[in-house]
Amino acid sequence: MKSLKQNKVYSLLGLAMRGRNLVSGEFQTIDAVRSGKAMLVIVAKDASENTRKLFHDKCSYYEVPVYEYGTKEELGQAIGKELRSSLAVCEEGLANAVLKLLSESQGML
Numbered sequence: 001m002k003s004l005k006q007n008k009v010y011s012l013l014g015l016a017m018r019g020r021n022l023v024s025g026e027f028q029t030i031d032a033v034r035s036g037k038a039m040l041v042i043v044a045k046d047a048s049e050n051t052r053k054l055f056h057d058k059c060s061y062y063e064v065p066v067y068e069y070g071t072k073e074e075l076g077q078a079i080g081k082e083l084r085s086s087l088a089v090c091e092e093g094l095a096n097a098v099l100k101l102l103s104e105s106q107g108m109l
Helices: 008-018 026-035 049-062 072-078 092-105
Strands: 020-024 040-043 066-068 084-087
Touching: 008 072, 008 084, 008 092, 020 026, 026 040, 026 049, 026 084, 040 049, 040 092, 049 072, 084 092
Parallel strands: 040 066
Antiparallel strands: 020 084, 040 084
């Protein structure tokens, strides 16, 4: 696996966070999905089964792309926070750039 510094997905997530175009944590991410602000949701692969199901169901209902990517620790580190199970990118251009990288690396879930 690439180190965090070499990983473009994590770099873009960090950029989105610095530009205030990203929310993290379960409640803020769900709010962003419900309000239509979320353009992309990322859930950590090591998040609980309930958390992963919750986001897959919500994102399916609200038609927001959702990916499982990285670990809670890696996602948190990428955005300069503690462990994070879920993130929502709220800016279309950044979301599309991250989506492109994610689909190249693993394919839609």
